[in-house]
Amino acid sequence: MTSMLSRAVGSPVARLEGPAKVSGAARYAAEYPQDHLAYGWIVASPVARGRLDAVLTDPAEEDVLAVLWHGNAPELEKSDDPELAVLQSDEIRYRGQPLALVIATSIEAARRAAQAVQLEITAEDHDVELRADHPDRYTPETVVPDVPAGSDIGDADGALATAPVTVDVVYETPALHNNPMEPHATIARWDDQDLILYDSNQHPSGIAQTVAAIFGLTAERVHVVTEHVGGGFGSKGSARPNAVLAALGSLVTGRPVQVALPRQAMFSVVGHRAPTVQRIRIGATEDGTLTAIDHQTCTQSSRLLEFVESASVVTRDMYPVPNLRTGHQVVRLDVPTPRWMRAPGEAPGMVGLECALDELAVKLGADPVELRIRNSPSNPRYVECLRTGADRFGWSPRARRVDGEWLVGTGMAGATYPAQAMPSTARVRALGGDEYEVAIAAADLGTGARTILAQIAADELDVPVDQIHIRIGDSTLPQASVAGGSSGSASWGWAVTGACRELRSAGGTRDEATFDTTESVQQQKEDRHASGAHFAEVRVSTVTGEIRVSRLFGMFDGGRILNPRTARSQFLGGMIMGMGMALHEESVLDPAQGTWVNHDLAEYHIPTHADVEWIDAAWLDAPELDLNPMGSKGIGEIGIVGSPAAILNAIFHATGVRIRSLPARLDKLLPHLPTT
Ligand code: MOS
Secondary structure (H helix, E strand, C coil): CCHHHCCCCCCCCCCCCHHHHHCCCCCCHHHCCCCCCEEEEEEECCCCCEEEEEEECCCCCCCEEEEEECCCCCCCCCCCCHHHCCCCCCEECCCCCEEEEEEECCHHHHHHHHHHCEEEEEECCCCCCCCCCCCCCECCCEECCCEECCEEECCHHHHHHHCCEEEEEEEEECCECCCCCCCCEEEEEEECCEEEEEECCCCHHHHHHHHHHHCCCCHHHEEEECCCCCCCCCCCCCCCHHHHHHHHHHHHHCCCEEEECCHHHHHCCCCCECCEEEEEEEEECCCCCEEEEEEEEEEEEECCCCCCCCCCCHHHHHCCCCEEEEEEEEEEECCCCCCCCCCCCHHHHHHHHHHHHHHHHHHHCCCHHHHHHHCCCCCHHHHHHHHHHHHHHCCCCCCCEEECCEEEEEEEEEEEEECCCCCCEEEEEEEECCEEEEECCCCCCCCCHHHHHHHHHHHHHCCCHHHEEEECCECCCCCCCCCCCCCHHHHHHHHHHHHHHHHHHCCCCCCEEEEECHHHHHCCCCCCEEEEEEEEEEEEECCCCCEEEEEEEEEEECECCCCHHHHHHHHHHHHHHHHHHHHHCCCCEECCCCEECCCCCCCCCCCCHHHCCCEEEEECCCCCCCCCCCCECCCCCCCCCCHHHHHHHHHHHHHCCCCCECCCCHHHHHHHCCCC
């Protein structure tokens, strides 16, 4: 209707939530004032495997209201997610598993009492070490998000055996932890038979359904309030144990109960990106035409749940080679369950593929940009990202130089991420005087969902954006899909567009319209992707081995860019998170303790401002109006896909040292560097 003439969509509108956030007026899950609020503190398992025989507490602790464990906790209904069956059995499946919940009148008392609780445990031997030759590895049926674990076109082995040029390399990525700024938190309160949850998550509608089922309620009886969220990166996509524990605690004590995870618990109960060992074999002709790719990933999951990081899947979509095989194997270990972390599958998978492709380019003596262009005949938008990106970055394969103690080089890598939408429903109401309320149970992770939805509605209703009042972050609003899979804006914006168009087409005979996208979304069959190209310049000190990323540039196709200000922030955030993956982030496993030992932000290193020297992103801004009414593709994840590989390839270009095990720390590099 009006979308082609839009004024709001595509402009850098800001909706001024900043003052509310920096002044503390914006409320996050743990900040809702409650009468008689009680505080829950988790007693975490100190062992990775065994049985909990008893929990002994000191009855003299006065401020303690209850100590719940499987010996006394109310029985829960079965859940699809066995990790949510908290305090239900004596089985210990991972270190950090909640074994008891202490509820007290202050957070200090709860923590003190939790530290004083004595656990009687029968420990068993555990196994937490992923090895590609682990005897218990097996081929799963499906991998995340629910796609076949394997694919096989042509004859990869045969083509590799006869290919004039080949690479055969193994890339390893470590376990990574999401670590949003706001740790997971819930305040639960029972109101007669209804359950109210103030919860930090990416999917209020889904959390309400999951928690309702666990407590034997219908979804309408659970009210999830998620007004503001300080990030999630996938770890808040489904209900986590904190929500169930808070609800249990409130049920038993009759008070509102808060369970706010300390940073250290973020390394056990909310998920992680599983480590991968990837073997990539590529065959090509002398002139750089790819003839075969085989990408095999070995990864881990927990004893509780099979969740398989789909690192090989991205290779199915990237380059159309005649002989293409991909596969996954998984080992179930005594570790916390891996979950979604920004671009699950694509982020580690593109390290393997795009670094191996760089190794091929070196063997061929080919420009890595030209090699990719040559092998992407059916992907014009990717090619345009490669060409435009190379141009804007000032790409030159001859850019290697020495500057005092610093070796300077450049690298690049491609990027892709599925463009998808999921069923959602939105409601729009005319409030009179050209003011409208738009309601949908979406969650804003801090990315600007309110702003985007207001822009979309303003254009559809042909009113200024400040006359749109957005209501999101509440499960009692029309049901919305998860803020994940880079699908939020496409999914919710589609529903908002539909509702606005219905209201307008009613021509003033109605003051409210609701639109459910389920049918339209299901009719969409074609696989579509956002694409991108990353370019990096690094310098490496021959004295210390220190790696600095002096320039990082990303060129993207995200369809129509709904708001350049928020889009840029998403692109840059993803690229910087990719820098963390390349250089800093690594959950270090202690096999004896069965846990990651660097479980805080002092020891788990993420990039800081000082690590970012020069960074920029640009985009084609080419709407694809047959994809959804806005013509947009998701952009939340593509920034992290490819940026680690670009940096690793630049390190090789600068130093001649190929790092195949992430992160590229100076101790891996230094022994191999030339002395200057
Ligand atoms: Mo993202 S890992 O799909 O929240």
